[in-house]
Amino acid sequence: MLMHSFLRSPFSILKGLFLITLLLTLGPSYASTGLFFNVAETGTSDPLRIKLALNGIGPVTVQNYLVNALNLSITTTVPNHIYNFAGIKIEKPGYRIAGLAPFKNGYYLFRVGDNLAANLLIIPPNPPWYPSLQAFEHYNSGRSHVFPEATFGGSLTLGNVVDTLNSLPLLYPSGYNMSYLDADHAYIYGGGYGDIAGSIGAYVDRVDPNTLERIWHRQLIITAENGEWDYPGSMGILEDGFIYVSYGYRLAKITPDGEIVKIKILPTGGIALPENTSFNGFNATSDGYIVMKSVYRQAGCTYQGPDALLNCPDPTDVPPSILISVDPKTMEVVDNITLPAAVGARPTITTYQGKNYVYLLAPTTAFRYEVKEGKFIPDNSWNPGMITVNGQTLCTSFSVMNDWVVAQTNTLPASTALSVIAIHQGDASIHYSLQPFLGDPIPPLVEAAFATAGPDASQAISWAPMAVSSDSDNNLIYASDALPGKIAAITITNKGLETVWKASQTTTEFTTLIGPSNNRVLVGTDIPGPEIPGTNLNDYAVWRNAATGVELARSPLLPAMTQGTMIQPYYNGDMFYEGQLGRLIKLMPRPL
Incomplete structure (x- = not known):
């Protein structure tokens, strides 16, 4: 932790008179230092250059800090x-203070006072998303799942309890x-799981977060009336303040x-029928172009929701995905290309060395495109080669972590x-791989339930429909x-990937990271032991110390969460939990 104190900027005559009066009041010990604030910085x-003032309303007694x-x-x-009214001003556009207007x-x-510390979190811009705690499904275009403005409502050192508020009898299906x-x-998107009772098609609702x-x-649509595939898309709010929904x-x-x-109405690739096409979510570049990728249901198959990817006669009998970009100002398609293969995982976008890249995963490898003013430019120089081994199935979406x-x-x-x-963005020939759960036993009931679920009706020992999170x-x-019911933290070293900790926790959902970097908390679901992943009726919500894996809090037993989603961070230490049958639950951890 570093400590900084900096000299004052020049005062006007009025402010100088005020300061003289203040110094006479406070005495010689303060006058000898001439400093108003001490600032400790972490994370x-x-x-950044900031201004601090004892009275931010005026403001007077202003000092410059770096x-x-x-x-x-x-x-x-x-x-x-x-x-009571000290003030801080950030001298860089787009930055703001968490939780304050x-x-x-x-x-x-x-x-603030000499014995009353003000703990402030500066939130950097998150282009092209609206500057709120969560304007996108995974916070940023790199799909990190790190929500820096969100906080943990409980204690990091003492016992905690989790209070709940649920929406019943009102339902928000899937x-x-x-x-x-x-x-x-606060806004909720749902209805995209056509295989779940009550999900009739995509909708958006504004929700009162207190009640x-x-x-x-x-x-937005009722798929039962038109026979279309009802498969989950996504919702996000761009910098323009409009809500965008793919379905x-x-x-x-x-x-x-x-x-x-x-x-x-978006293009569907020319081969697949529109009713079998879904753009499963979207992403956006730092300069604001929306990027979307298609997935398809096998022609002639009538299964709804994610069931179509598992239960159609041959889910792989689909055309290659297409990748499109849309200008949100005009809502017109800017570019439209056919990808080398059918791509299931959603696109991940980041800015690396001054260029916007979209990263995609094929069945056995990965590739990327530069995105320049909405146009896709293949980057054939970035080629990691084969990244999977025999018996593994498709990768989930990439998450960006620094150079990787x-x-x-x-x-x-x-x-x-x-x-x-992990694949290096600067040189795809540098990539590491680790099997953190290799050899971990599968519970007997789970093993029996997945006896023929693997490729070619083989015994399945692994299933991870969620992407990684990266800090x-x-x-x-x-x-x-x-399937083994495990969760792990892994670090990148100059020798490769290493497991930091593992814990028993059975989830089919994304994990969420909240809080400042030095006190980060990992949040996810946990399926009760007797229940089978994928058909479970219940879940717990679990908060862990992200650095050590130690459990901090656990909710009461909850109805099963919408599969493949995540516990949603909210303000004031609270979080939202979306039950697949429609029960929206507000989770409120607090110290005992």
């Missing part, structure tokens, strides 16, 4: 005094993800008040233990496998 490195990290702990040097002069106001403009404007009541409802072969643009601005893109295999049940894979601040990857 993500990011050099800080090098985003977690600040601030105290004053003035003895025995509390400042700026005063009209641009200062964020907070309470809720998938939630996005926010702020703490008062879980519906404020407005927009049913089937459509992209909707919606105002925060629920008015539909436009619904764009990381993923895990076995999004479908597999006869070989999953691998966690760039702490150089940690979080992987899970539902």
